[in-house]
Amino acid sequence: xxxxxxxxxxxxxxxxxxxxxxxxxxxxxxxxxxxxxxxxxxxxxxxxxxxxxxxxxxxxxxxxxxxxxxxxxxxxxxxxxxxxxxxxxxxxxxxxxxxxxxxxxxxxxxxxxxxxxxxxxxxxxxxxxxxxxxxxxxxxxxxxxxxxxxxxxxxxxxxxxxxxxxxxxxxxxxxxxxxx
Numbered sequence: 558x559x560x561x562x563x564x565x566x567x568x569x570x571x572x573x574x575x576x577x578x579x580x581x582x583x584x585x586x587x588x589x590x591x592x593x594x595x596x597x598x599x600x601x602x603x604x605x606x607x608x609x610x611x612x613x614x615x616x617x618x619x620x621x622x623x624x625x626x627x628x629x630x631x632x633x634x635x636x637x638x639x640x641x642x643x644x645x646x647x648x649x650x651x652x653x654x655x656x657x658x659x660x661x662x663x664x665x666x667x668x669x670x671x672x673x674x675x676x677x678x679x680x681x682x683x684x685x686x687x688x689x690x691x692x693x694x695x696x697x698x699x700x701x702x703x704x705x706x707x708x709x710x711x712x713x714x715x716x717x718x719x720x721x722x723x724x725x726x727x728x729x730x731x732x733x734x735x736x737x
Contacts, residue, residue: 564628
């Protein structure tokens with residue numbers, strides 16, 4: 558009985574809250590909605606999602622149908638607009654993901670470079686005498702003043718200053734030797 562009812566009549570009834578009229582409209586035009594969505598997206602899963610989204614939004618969209626064109630013409634426009642919106646959202650996500658990817662690659666490169674420098678420094682520090690290593694551990698590692706490090710190691714502040722100078726000189730020489 559409702560399947561013989563013209564679309565325009567079903568739209569009016571659906572706008573007034575008639576669920577049966579709305580269900581009849583969706584049943585009548587779902588294949589049309591899905592078919593066009595599939596042709597516009599080229600992917601079955603996207604077309605199914607798009608068709609479902611359109612059907613879910615249709616009760617609100619029906620209030621915008623003015624009856625100036627056939628219902629099917631208006632419905633095609635709704636599907637085309639929804640597909641365009643989907644493409645824009647996908648392009649925005651892809652662009653954001655691409656930018657994020659570049660940022661993450663740069664971040665990972667920086668982490669790897671820092672790790673490599675620290676590994677070199679740790680390995681190189683093992684080549685230093687125990688006195689120099691102790692001095693560096695206190696002054697740089699524990700962020701002590703040269704006076705504090707001297708007090709702990711039982712040497713003068715001047716000796717700590719000389720040791721730090723010697724460490725820098727040796728690290729520069731080793732780095733130059735290795736081409737760093």
